[in-house]
Amino acid sequence: MSLFNAVEMAPRDPILGLTEQFVADPNPKKVNLGVGVYYDDNGKLPLLECVQKAEEKMMAAHAARGYLPIDGIAAYDAAIKALVFGADSEAVKSGRVATVQALGGTGGLKIGADFLKKLNPTAKVLISDPSWENHRGIFRDAGFTVENYPYYDADKRGIDMDGMLTALNTAPAGTIVVLHACCHNPTGYDLTAAQWDQVVAAVKARKLVAFLDMAYQGFGQGIAEDGIAVAKFLASGEDFLVSTSFSKSLSLYGERVGALSVLCQNKDEATRVLSQLKIVIRTNYSNPPTHGGQVAATILNTPELRALWEKELAAMRVRIKEMRGALVGKLKEKGVQRDFGFITQQVGMFSYSGLTKEQMVRLRNEFGVYGIESGRICVAALNSKNIDYVAESIATVVR
Numbered sequence: 001m002s003l004f005n006a007v008e009m010a011p012r013d014p015i016l017g018l019t020e021q022f023v024a025d026p027n028p029k030k031v032n033l034g035v036g037v038y039y040d041d042n043g044k045l046p047l048l049e050c051v052q053k054a055e056e057k058m059m060a061a062h063a064a065r066g067y068l069p070i071d072g073i074a075a076y077d078a079a080i081k082a083l084v085f086g087a088d089s090e091a092v093k094s095g096r097v098a099t100v101q102a103l104g105g106t107g108g109l110k111i112g113a114d115f116l117k118k119l120n121p122t123a124k125v126l127i128s129d130p131s132w133e134n135h136r137g138i139f140r141d142a143g144f145t146v147e148n149y150p151y152y153d154a155d156k157r158g159i160d161m162d163g164m165l166t167a168l169n170t171a172p173a174g175t176i177v178v179l180h181a182c183c184h185n186p187t188g189y190d191l192t193a194a195q196w197d198q199v200v201a202a203v204k205a206r207k208l209v210a211f212l213d214m215a216y217q218g219f220g221q222g223i224a225e226d227g228i229a230v231a232k233f234l235a236s237g238e239d240f241l242v243s244t245s246f247s248k249s250l251s252l253y254g255e256r257v258g259a260l261s262v263l264c265q266n267k268d269e270a271t272r273v274l275s276q277l278k279i280v281i282r283t284n285y286s287n288p289p290t291h292g293g294q295v296a297a298t299i300l301n302t303p304e305l306r307a308l309w310e311k312e313l314a315a316m317r318v319r320i321k322e323m324r325g326a327l328v329g330k331l332k333e334k335g336v337q338r339d340f341g342f343i344t345q346q347v348g349m350f351s352y353s354g355l356t357k358e359q360m361v362r363l364r365n366e367f368g369v370y371g372i373e374s375g376r377i378c379v380a381a382l383n384s385k386n387i388d389y390v391a392e393s394i395a396t397v398v399r
């Protein structure tokens with residue numbers, strides 16, 4: 001009998017399944033708004049100029065490819081600390097941040113999850129309802145019980161702040177709370193500064209553990225503006241964790257460039273935490289790959305390239321905002337009565353469009369416009385060529 005006879009077929013990833021369906025669709029006008037990827041106005045995945053320049057520099061250096069240290073490239077980790085917490089912050093200067101290079105934002109979350117599981121095996125994890133689905137999987141497979149905290153209020157088209165605070169205020173001490181630092185995926189609704197104050201206060205009062213997922217820094221309002229949640233947790237004096245991803249902000253999806261940072265009370269604590277993070281990495285994949293981290297470190301640590309990156313990042317951010325405005329305007333133009341103005345209040349790559357499952361299915365089957373059945377669309381996949389068709393298709397299904 002085969003050892004694997006009893007292995008069950010795992011469910012397909014719903015978003016990847018949608019992409020396969022999209023690829024097979026013969027409709028020449030088809031548009032894929034299901035992905036979580038930024039495309040430029042020509043519908044192409046950009047290779048940023050700052051990345052090309054960094055790679056040229058790296059190629060010219062003809063560096064050998066030895067193993068990296070377990071925690072990654074030192075200059076990369078230093079650049080992450082400066083980016084996330086501020087180069088001049090007391091936390092960075094005093095050495096109380098432990099940062100490791102990770103395999104994308106997913107890797108940062110996973111290292112953090114494994115570390116926290118060893119530290120507090122009985123803790124519960126709370127994720128937002130709804131959330132990026134992998135949050136549940138990552139923490140569940142690290143051995144945690146994962147529950148939701150209310151986040152999205154469909155009737156109000158916004159955040160269920162009372163529900164969220166009630167969940168935090170009744171959670172047992174030690175509960176790990178996964179928070180989207182900016183550009184909430186999938187809804188596009190972020191907390192305001194005042195709402196962050198309330199969340200930080202609840203986390204502090206209840207002795208919860210905040211784990212900020214920062215997968216889109218610079219895609220919402222700006223690099224500094226998108227760091228508001230980190231800044232507020234930093235000011236609170238609490239310990240917390242932050243995962244970082246450059247998948248979107250450097251358009252380096254396949255290079256798996258990310259990090260985990262753990263904010264500790266002092267340098268001695270950070271040294272011990274770092275030693276434990278290194279064990280998690282060592283026993284999983286030993287050490288991270290060289291290329292993506294070196295690209296990011298070169299960009300962040302070279303002033304001209306850093307300036308170029310900020311310019312290119314701003315252009316991506318502005319284009320997404322323009323597409324939000326254009327979609328709302330075109331829906332109006334096409335005689336849609338319903339006010340879709342809320343789409344311009346959302347931030348980041350995604351929008352909870354408010355469209356029903358039936359409408360999303362019609363968009364896909366009748367028009368080749370692919371979004372998630374929850375109504376989530378990727379605004380960063382809209383462009384000046386497909387937006388008319390998308391708006392017309394939406395107008396038809398909401399009529």
Ligand code: PMP
Pocket residue numbers: 036103104105106107132180185213215245246247253257258
């Ligand atoms: N967190 C959130 C909220 C995300 O949307 C994503 C990517 N879609 C990630 C983490 C993971 O990013 P990465 O691809 O860098 O692993």
